Amino acid sequence: MALDDVKIKQLQDTANRLRILSIEATNAAKSGHPTSCASMAEVMSVLFFNTLRYSTKEPKHPSNDRFVLSKGHAAPILYATWAEAGLFPPEEVLNLRKLDSDLEGHPTPRLNFVDVATGSLGQGLSVSAGMAYVGKYVDKCDYRVYCLIGDGESAEGSIWEAMSFSSHYKLNNLCAIFDVNRLGQSEPTALGHKIETYEKRIQAFGFETFVVNGHDVKQVADAFAKASRVTDKPQAIIACTLKGKGFPGIEDRENWHGKPLGDKAKDVVNALKEQLHSANRIPHQLQSPVCKAPNVDLKAVKLSEPPNFKLGDKIATRQAYGDALVKLGRVNDRVYAMDGDTKNSTFSETYKKAFPDRYIECFIAEQNLVGVGIGFGCRARTIPFVSTFACFLSRAFDQLRMGAISQANIKCVGSHCGVSIGEDGPSQMALEDIAMFRTIPGCTVFYPCDAVSTERAVELAAQHHGIDFIRTSRPATPVIYSNDTVFEIGKAKIVKSSGADQCLVIGAGITLHEAIKAADALKTQHGVSIRVMDPFTIKPIDRDAIISNAAECGNRIVVVEDHYPEGGIGEAVAGALADQVNIRIKKLAVHEVPRSGPPDVLVDKYGIGSRSIIAAVHELLA
Ligand SMILES: Cc1ncc(C[n+]2csc(CCOP(=O)(O)OP(=O)(O)O)c2C)c(N)n1
Ligand SMILES: *[C@@H]1O[C@H](CO)[C@@H](O)[C@H](O)[C@H]1NC(C)=O
Numbered sequence: 001m002a003l004d005d006v007k008i009k010q011l012q013d014t015a016n017r018l019r020i021l022s023i024e025a026t027n028a029a030k031s032g033h034p035t036s037c038a039s040m041a042e043v044m045s046v047l048f049f050n051t052l053r054y055s056t057k058e059p060k061h062p063s064n065d066r067f068v069l070s071k072g073h074a075a076p077i078l079y080a081t082w083a084e085a086g087l088f089p090p091e092e093v094l095n096l097r098k099l100d101s102d103l104e105g106h107p108t109p110r111l112n113f114v115d116v117a118t119g120s121l122g123q124g125l126s127v128s129a130g131m132a133y134v135g136k137y138v139d140k141c142d143y144r145v146y147c148l149i150g151d152g153e154s155a156e157g158s159i160w161e162a163m164s165f166s167s168h169y170k171l172n173n174l175c176a177i178f179d180v181n182r183l184g185q186s187e188p189t190a191l192g193h194k195i196e197t198y199e200k201r202i203q204a205f206g207f208e209t210f211v212v213n214g215h216d217v218k219q220v221a222d223a224f225a226k227a228s229r230v231t232d233k234p235q236a237i238i239a240c241t242l243k244g245k246g247f248p249g250i251e252d253r254e255n256w257h258g259k260p261l262g263d264k265a266k267d268v269v270n271a272l273k274e275q276l277h278s279a280n281r282i283p284h285q286l287q288s289p290v291c292k293a294p295n296v297d298l299k300a301v302k303l304s305e306p307p308n309f310k311l312g313d314k315i316a317t318r319q320a321y322g323d324a325l326v327k328l329g330r331v332n333d334r335v336y337a338m339d340g341d342t343k344n345s346t347f348s349e350t351y352k353k354a355f356p357d358r359y360i361e362c363f364i365a366e367q368n369l370v371g372v373g374i375g376f377g378c379r380a381r382t383i384p385f386v387s388t389f390a391c392f393l394s395r396a397f398d399q400l401r402m403g404a405i406s407q408a409n410i411k412c413v414g415s416h417c418g419v420s421i422g423e424d425g426p427s428q429m430a431l432e433d434i435a436m437f438r439t440i441p442g443c444t445v446f447y448p449c450d451a452v453s454t455e456r457a458v459e460l461a462a463q464h465h466g467i468d469f470i471r472t473s474r475p476a477t478p479v480i481y482s483n484d485t486v487f488e489i490g491k492a493k494i495v496k497s498s499g500a501d502q503c504l505v506i507g508a509g510i511t512l513h514e515a516i517k518a519a520d521a522l523k524t525q526h527g528v529s530i531r532v533m534d535p536f537t538i539k540p541i542d543r544d545a546i547i548s549n550a551a552e553c554g555n556r557i558v559v560v561e562d563h564y565p566e567g568g569i570g571e572a573v574a575g576a577l578a579d580q581v582n583i584r585i586k587k588l589a590v591h592e593v594p595r596s597g598p599p600d601v602l603v604d605k606y607g608i609g610s611r612s613i614i615a616a617v618h619e620l621l622a
């Protein structure tokens with residue numbers, strides 16, 4: 001909107017009102033980041049009261065423009081802005097950081113105006129890029145996505161991964177704002193106020209740039225207006241600002257990061273009040289959304305046809321993943337796949353071949369891959385499946401950890417788990433992934449062992465809201481379940497049993513097949529019967545089934561896994577049974593950094609093959 005003098009004064013007043021609220025909130029909380037808020041006050045005022053098109057009544061309406069505060073520590077000014085927009089009374093911000101308030105130290109989606117949790121720096125732009133991709137290519141709706149980034153924060157590599165992605169996909173509906181206030185937490189940023197260096201770097205990454213004095217509302221508003229007219233590129237507003245702007249004696253000074261103003265607050269607030277043209281809250285006319293995002297139904301998702309395999313057919317679970325995703329895609333056109341240049345290994349390529357428009361290549365940038373996936377899940381627009389080698393998902397652990405706080409809906413599929421990948425060697429083997437995903441609150445960890453259970457794992461993950469991990473294997477494994485087998489999250493399957501079992505062996509994926517081999521050998525060569533359990537999900541683990549089956553097997557358990565011992569299946573089982581007095585557990589896992597070699601040789605050498613299982617059973621029986 002073109003700004004007249006009245007509106008300019010109003011926006012400047014609003015900026016100062018936001019500063020005052022940020023000071024008061026952080027003083028009430030006795031903690032927080034008022035100076036980080038002050039540098040971005042004009043940007044927030046212009047964005048929310050001149051630029052953004054949204055409905056305050058429905059802050060997360062799918063047609064609204066989106067705003068992501070990547071520098072989440074500036075939460076007080078985000079809260080103050082929504083209060084100023086009329087979502088809740090301004091006094092409410094004084095509850096900042098109180099245990100019973102949703103106005104937490106950093107924003108989370110407990111608040112109805114927050115899409116994703118921020119506060120671990122460097123993540124907001126990937127999520128914003130995911131949302132912008134959905135707006136442009138999936139919803140095909142003209143909402144825009146704005147992401148505010150700190151200059152210190154912009155040292156994070158994930159910011160630049162997101163920038164490469166955004167320009168590659170010509171996300172002209174995405175606008176990044178860099179708040180270049182010169183200072184970080186403990187010292188000045190590396191680039192200080194070298195605005196030209198920011199500009200060159202950001203341009204080199206394919207963004208249209210607009211350099212502004214971030215405290216001049218007219219310049220800021222003009223830049224946003226120009227940015228919204230760019231048709232082929234994402235845009236960046238590079239705002240030259242001062243940390244603590246408008247706080248006499250504090251502005252642009254070091255040692256004020258993350259500190260409330262304490263007894264200095266009164267004078268600072270008075271100084272800010274003196275600058276107000278009007279003492280009253282300003283009745284801004286807000287802009288409404290200009291497009292109508294389509295209605296979508298993510299609940300209507302299932303396999304288009306049931307599994308269709310013959311018992312004994314050999315198919316890798318990673319391959320079954322690709323086929324299963326195509327079956328989901330036939331039923332629901334909001335199923336999307338993303339990968340980090342491993343699609344012909346993870347078999348997400350199968351999905352790309354079936355639905356080229358519903359596959360997004362994210363290239364070799366796994367933090368951004370996961371961030372984009374989380375963005376795809378926001379506002380329930382799509383069901384994102386993100387795949388790469390399971391070991392490389394560990395690069396995005398922080399994104400996943402934040403994903404839990406974000407209440408994200410994202411399906412991660414990690415192939416090439418364990419030593420059973422063989423010759424490529426340890427750098428490509430995921431041996432920590434179960435531990436990693438188990439630690440994420442609410443995450444479901446699927447570990448299917450054949451094509452039938454993989455198809456059902458993919459279906460269950462799509463139907464479940466939250467973070468899910470499906471661990472797939474590289475080698476082909478025989479189908480052991482009939483087409484009509486019913487699987488449930490947290491329900492194990494007994495795949496071999498007799499009335500005279502002396503030990504319960506729990507294996508998953510590759511090691512389930514090793515357990516079956518061991519059971520056959522123990523029976524024929526030693527006359528020993530064992531029961532074999534497939535947990536299907538490692539989290540939640542089927543505690544009841546483990547306890548009841550162990551009781552029928554002399555309370556002896558062997559757990560065998562293609563993973564390091566820490567945090568794996570053995571510890572999941574041991575943890576579930578911690579209060580059981582009479583059960584003995586032997587855990588087989590990979591105990592050292594493995595080498596390259598043929599899969600079978602490695603499985604045997606590292607003590608997780610049938611030979612080791614047989615020995616472990618004998619030890620427990622001795
Ligand atoms: C990944 C990560 N590392 C470190 C921190 C701790 N931290 C919080 S704010 C901050 C400084 C941020 O500086 P900048 O991005 O310039 O924001 P400003 O407050 O100056 O606007 C740091 C180091 C964090 N929150 N996240
Ligand atoms: C993936 O595709 C490339 C290019 O066609 C090929 O060179 C490579 O061997 C393939 N990888 C796998 C695991 O099939």
Ligand SMILES: *[C@@H]1O[C@H](CO)[C@@H](O)[C@H](O)[C@H]1NC(C)=O
Nearest residue numbers: 307308309310311482483484
């Ligand atoms: C599964 O379906 C296929 C194809 O219809 C059929 O050949 C196979 O026998 C079925 N298997 C089972 C165990 O029902």
